[in-house]
Amino acid sequence: MTTMARSDSGWAALRQPALIAAGGAALAVALHLRDPNVAGSWGPAGIGLCPFHAVTGLWCPGCGGLRAVHHLTHMEWGAALTSNVLTVVLVALLVVAWGRWVHLRWQGLPARRMLVLTPTASMAVLSTMAVFTVVRNLPVGAFLAP
Amino acid sequence: MTAMPPPPSQPPSQPVPAPQQPAGRYATWGSRAIAWLIDGAIVGAIAGVGIMMVAVAAAGTAAVSEGAGNAEPGAAGGVFLVLGLGLYAVAIGFNLWNQGWRQGETGQSIGKSVMKISVIRDTGEFMGGGLGIGRLLVNWIVGGACALNYLWPLWDDRVQTWADKIVSTIVVETAP
Numbered sequence: 369m370t371t372m373a374r375s376d377s378g379w380a381a382l383r384q385p386a387l388i389a390a391g392g393a394a395l396a397v398a399l400h401l402r403d404p405n406v407a408g409s410w411g412p413a414g415i416g417l418c419p420f421h422a423v424t425g426l427w428c429p430g431c432g433g434l435r436a437v438h439h440l441t442h443m444e445w446g447a448a449l450t451s452n453v454l455t456v457v458l459v460a461l462l463v464v465a466w467g468r469w470v471h472l473r474w475q476g477l478p479a480r481r482m483l484v485l486t487p488t489a490s491m492a493v494l495s496t497m498a499v500f501t502v503v504r505n506l507p508v509g510a511f512l513a514p
Numbered sequence: 515m516t517a518m519p520p521p522p523s524q525p526p527s528q529p530v531p532a533p534q535q536p537a538g539r540y541a542t543w544g545s546r547a548i549a550w551l552i553d554g555a556i557v558g559a560i561a562g563v564g565i566m567m568v569a570v571a572a573a574g575t576a577a578v579s580e581g582a583g584n585a586e587p588g589a590a591g592g593v594f595l596v597l598g599l600g601l602y603a604v605a606i607g608f609n610l611w612n613q614g615w616r617q618g619e620t621g622q623s624i625g626k627s628v629m630k631i632s633v634i635r636d637t638g639e640f641m642g643g644g645l646g647i648g649r650l651l652v653n654w655i656v657g658g659a660c661a662l663n664y665l666w667p668l669w670d671d672r673v674q675t676w677a678d679k680i681v682s683t684i685v686v687e688t689a690p
Contacts, residue, residue, distance in 0.1 A: 420660075483669045490670065 377476025385470045388482065392462070400441035404434035426505050429454060429497040432514025451514045454500055540673040541631035541685040543665075550664075552625030553613050561605035567598030610647055618646015622688070632688045645681060653677040 404410050411417030420428040432452035439448035440459060448456050465483045472479040485493065503509035574591035617623045618641040621632030633649075635641055641649060656676050657663040667673040672684055 481669070484671050485669045486671050 376473075378474065381473035381476065382470060385466060385473060385482070389466065392466075396437060396441050399434055399438045404438050410434055427501070427513050429501045429504075435514055450511060453512060454497070539687045541629070541687050543667045543673065545629045545631055545687075546626075546667060546673075546685055547664075549623065549625035549629040549631060552628055553609070553623050554625075556612070556624065557605050557609045560608060561602050564598045564601030564605060567594045567601065569598075571595035571598060610650065614647035614650040615643040616646070617641075618643040618649070626685075630688045631685055633683050633685050636682045636684065641681070641683060649677060649681045649683060652680050656680070 402409050407413060407416075415422045417434070418428055418431050420426070421431055430452070433455040436448045436451040436453075436455040437459065439445075439451055440456065462483070469479055469482040500512065504512035571591040571594035574594070613623045617626065617633055620627075621634055621640050626632060633641065633646075653663070653675070660676075663676045666675050667678075667685075672678075674684060678684060
């Protein structure tokens with residue numbers, strides 16, 4: 369895919385990372401200001417944003433994700449972890465991946481996308497999500513539920 | 515994305531058999547998303563008119579029951595109802611043809627031909643109409659259950675949705 373003879377380097381290569389960062393920052397600011405803990409703040413009142421939760425009443429692996437980001441922006445680490453621990457890990461991974469991406473592109477190295485998962489990594493991610501989903505819906509895993 | 519010079523055409527001195535794959539580069543998530551939006555807009559326009567006609571028919575029936583109907587509102591409402599439901603069926607049928615059969619036979623829905631990208635099997639061949647419709651149905655089920663299906667190409671090493679993985683297809687940029 370990235371077999372171009374030469375890639376842009378320097379500022380020209382950083383346009384995409386800048387766009388992604390701006391998008392992420394905008395989302396973080398929005399979640400900082402509009403608290404997703406308030407019912408109806410981000411989804412229809414009484415239904416919420418997650419169709420899986422609306423239909424089954426169970427927690428999906430993403431449930432509590434917005435709340436986790438909200439708490440992260442307020443530096444409430446404990447609340448962030450209990451809202452959705454996977455989201456906290458994901459945010460950390462995305463920040464690291466973004467930094468690495470910027471570093472590679474600044475040097476003109478080929479890095480078309482910020483993050484690319486191999487099949488093994490994909491299976492690991494999906495397995496983790498599956499286990500997390502089961503555990504957070506069990507009584508013993510209630511501390512993982514938002 | 516950086517601007518790319520067009521890939522060099524086949525040297526005329528070497529008559530190499532045409533490669534099975536249209537092109538080696540995977541289509542980006544963005545171009546697939548735009549193609550999907552184009553296809554969806556066509557379906558949405560047809561279905562939208564149909565839903566509006568059903569709504570008009572329903573409103574007419576309500577008006578009649580309130581005693582405010584015109585001379586022959588029942589017949590007009592019935593026509594609107596049938597036409598509206600018919601259009602809705604046409605929208606579904608169009609989608610089955612466009613994103614199902616057509617895409618299976620030629621590799622491209624209308625949206626994908628606009629974006630110059632194609633769906634091919636791992637083997638480099640087109641799916642064929644039957645599997646094309648099958649892939650569409652898998653997308654409806656898997657994508658309906660979890661939207662991650664449509665986001666997965668963003669970080670997948672082969673730029674695949676889960677439906678792509680299930681039916682062993684990839685989406686590539688079509689050779690000019």
